């Protein structure tokens with residue numbers, strides 16, 4: 001293909017997605033569109049998988065059976081989300097085994113929010129409310145992303161996410177209405193999770209060089225700053241409703257803009273955690289590797305069983 | 321790696337209730353059909369989304385090619401007479 005033909009195809013593709021048409025697996029797409037999606041979808045999948053770890057920490061110590069079944073179901077959903085997303089990445093030609101290996105070796109990235117520790121039960125409330133809340137804002141936008149299989153996975157995921165946020169908020173609500181000590185615990189969790197949750201939306205628009213291309217390709221539909229603002233505007237009243245205080249002295253309703261103004265985000269912390277220096281980066285990867293290694297025997301057993309059955313079926317059919 | 325060889329990709333189709341056809345919902349990996357069904361149960365029907373599951377090895381599906389879209393489907397585009405609105409029937413005749 002000549003360079004001119006290629007540019008032609010790319011221009012046609014951009015027009016096609018700009019007109020809100022969806023791209024399906026076998027359609028022609030620019031190589032960079034494919035690569036961007038594989039990176040984004042696989043990072044998203046890894047985040048769902050690693051995201052199980054901070055909460056798994058509390059399943060066996062949930063304060064009641066009701067809380068325990070809810071948390072267990074939530075964590076199981078996150079495993080499902082990871083699987084939907086790995087499948088979507090595979091439709092672009094990614095190799096599942098390779099994706100998993102890249103996560104286990106530390107080569108692949110996942111959302112840095114999961115490198116924060118969960119020392120108290122209130123963290124289960126804060127994660128469901130804030131971390132899932134922030135993820136939902138992003139994922140609702142992605143339901144309209146231009147790549148069909150990704151958009152469809154997001155629709156499934158969004159349906160399941162709303163229970164995640166509600167169960168988290170319910171935990172916070174119960175603690176905030178409890179003893180002074182329980183309320184302190186809830187406030188402490190909010191203090192620790194608020195800023196990292198805001199960082200989940202990624203760098204500010206001016207420091208997010210790839211965003212423009214993603215918006216042009218309709219992979220992203222809203223900018224990082226837009227999504228962050230939406231999340232803040234929605235979450236502040238929820239905190240007020242249960243009598244908790246957002247840990248930001250600069251947070252203030254701006255009547256003119258119709259949005260909350262908020263304080264400076266500590267981006268050094270953000271980049272530091274991404275660079276691998278968060279409190280739990282090492283622990284998370286070790287836990288993933290351990291789980292993978294401990295599941296080896298069952299993968300092998302399933303293989304052996306499948307092989308044995310296939311052999312038995314082929315001999316019995318040749319006898320018949 | 322043996323896992324790579326054996327755990328092939330399966331496409332999953334779910335019937336949500338009787339009266340509705342099976343619909344493609346996504347894919348998964350499994351070493352054989354039996355485990356593919358079990359995995360599909362866990363991955364795609366955690367909230368009573370289905371009453372029947374089909375799994376099909378991905379490589380058993382033959383798909384039409386996107387670049388054949390024109391020759392395959394364009395011939396139907398100019399056959400307006402295949403649609404009821406092509407025919408002029410007076411309103412007085414009533415619903416037909």
Ligand SMILES: [Fe+2]
Pocket residue numbers: 048077078081157161
């Ligand atoms: Fe999720």
Ligand SMILES: [Fe+2]
Pocket residue numbers: 078132161164
């Ligand atoms: Fe979630």
